[in-house]
Amino acid sequence: MEHHLSQRVQRIKPSATLALTARAKALAAEGKAVIALTAGEPEFETPMAIREFTIAELKKGGQVSRYTPAAGLIELRRAVAAKFKRDNALTYAPEQCIVSCGAKHSIFNALAALVEDGDEVLIPAPYWVSYPEMCAFLGAKPVILDTSRTGMVLTPEALRAAITPRTRVLLVNTPGNPTGAVWSEQQQRALAHALEGTGVYVLSDEIYEKLCYDGKHFSFAACSQDAFERTVTINGGAKAFAMTGWRVGYAAGPRPVIDAMIALQSHSTSNPATVSQMATIKALEKDPAELPEWRACYLRRRDAFLAALNALPGVTCAKPGGAFYVFPDIRGWLGKRHGETLLNTDTDVCDALLAKSLVATVPGCEFGAPGFLRISYALSDRDVAEAIKRIREFAAALR
Template identity: 40%
Template sequence: MKTGLSKKNMEISSSITLAITAKAKKMKEDGVDVISFGAGEPDFNTPKHIRDAAIDALDKGLTGYTAASGLPKLKEAICEKLKKENNLIYKTENVVVSNGAKHSLYNALQAICNPEDEVIVALPYWVSYTELVKLADATPILVHTKEEDGFKYTKESLEKVITENTKAIILNSPNNPTGTVYTKDELKMIADLALKNNIYIISDEIYEKLTYEGEHISIASLGDEIKKLTIVVNGMSKAYAMTGWRIGYLACEKEIAKIITNIQSHATSNPNTMAQYASIVALEEDQEPIQKMVEAFLERRNYMVKTINSIENLSCRNPEGAFYVMVNISKIIGKTFKGYKINGSMDLAEYLLDKVNVAVVPGIAFGADEYIRLSYATSLENIKEGLKRIQKAIE
């Protein structure tokens, strides 16, 4: 009998963002006054009418299995949303509902990738992109984006890495961790390259409603040809404050959706039934609570950006979307504070947590060691106090 563990899965790294958040939570549980900028979820409760819909489903006994790819009525609501808000026409056969947008991304890569395939990922990258690509037996190819370019793909940077093995480009707009939002012209450039080289686009649009500058445009809406090559990924977590409900979805060509449905039917079966019923109400009914959340995030963003840029040796660009700020710490790398030598973002994160009880996410988690990420998915009061502590710690 052959023993041993999966070599592929042993090489998958853990999430540094979750590790930092867990350490901060443990400190809070121990009575330490920790300000955490690590959260990747809204600090609002799920709107009441959505919670009530789940309770109603429970009361009616709607607790059994659904179709593996999701409730037909939810898929209809998703199709209507994509038509109304994104100018995208899909049928329910093109839609698969999954256990969160991360699960949708996993399914998409599993459906299209083979060994030796390459998937292009922008750096800084959301921590799971590279690992999800590896889980699909493909190779992540990193494109180093520049702060002065808005942390965006450029035509030149993409052309340098496209090869005959390139299977897909992962596009995330608005972006985690940078807050970048791509313009229509920039999306057209990416679409043209994808069409020229017959490359899939996996368009992660989970933060679409959290756009403060310009407008969110789905790359799939730029024409029928690019739509055929695009897998649009979205979900309920960020816009509707439904992170724990675990409902994501994707829309794509019928043959890809069929493969994904088959994968999911064996891996997880259907997503949470009650959460699906609640998601129908979320998509179809009152959107005002979402607008109020966006207004709160905008106020917090404006305060955070202004304050960070007033702190000596720190700087950041103004993110157009999501709820994150990438703080440039390059001017303090090599300095020593209270016995802590700052050689990179992990050192700074540990110093801030240990000395001033502030949790940040080190940029090394996103492949960018000269940055730390701060989330403004926390109260303005916490933001003010946390930034005050950071300023005191490094000045």
């Protein structure tokens, strides 16, 4: 039977990172010793204090079994506002905050509230896979701004040159996925200055905020009053609190934009799971006690990958200041062979690494940066060491 699918949904493809993670898991289920460097997910457990608080709430019953307002529990919206004040020097009223089913959902809601058919959304590349797909679904035009020649940082000149009368939104993601690049306060202020008077909104995706290795994270909305009034700031529990499975993200911004996001949410998902909201209230009280130890682990693993990758002929890898990814440039491998297999593209390299060495990575082309690989180092020291050994052996076999 032929099925008629909407034009809208036919414009998008499934998330490549999720698909590759699933492929790695399927190989592992067949008994293969795959190491998946694909997932953007901490391997740590959600801190015990958060889990215990949530268990107590579950035992109490009552609210935990019920719907909450579509925008989330007011206690959680207050906790979100307090977090932005404490960590980011941003003063939002709880009514300017919305809680959604993950940061991904917050970003989708914000884009849906802001863009019309044909509007342009500026997306610095390399970018997180979901940004262009969300735009495509919503009928907006993703305008990709390559930053690979400017240290993975968008310059004010490149920004100014890209703005047209149709430009509605600029996406900012620092620390960034897939590069781990951190945009400094000064660099963000220069961008905010370039946007003044343009009417362009900013979606500032700060999900990796707590994973900054040199210095402190800076929020785009803190650049100026003008930036504050035009920015939707997005964050969540996934990466900072090892809470990917709880599915809670949140956003704060201008009241009319947040109200529109709430209206949309009230007709689509309603509130995120009440139990997860309760867990997030606990999480947002303060940074997890485990965070310094987690950061130290990530740093050790980042440095292990950096040293190993930069020692390989044909590979260079910039040092990322945050998140848990390295993004090596493997263009020096293209055109070579591994056994009989010709490696013409980053996708060929990924396929061969998985097939021959059982190491799963994501090709840079999925992030708008062909010739690179994304490696997540959010996994154990043992797996990192084994992955490095296999990548070295793979590289040594290239001819």
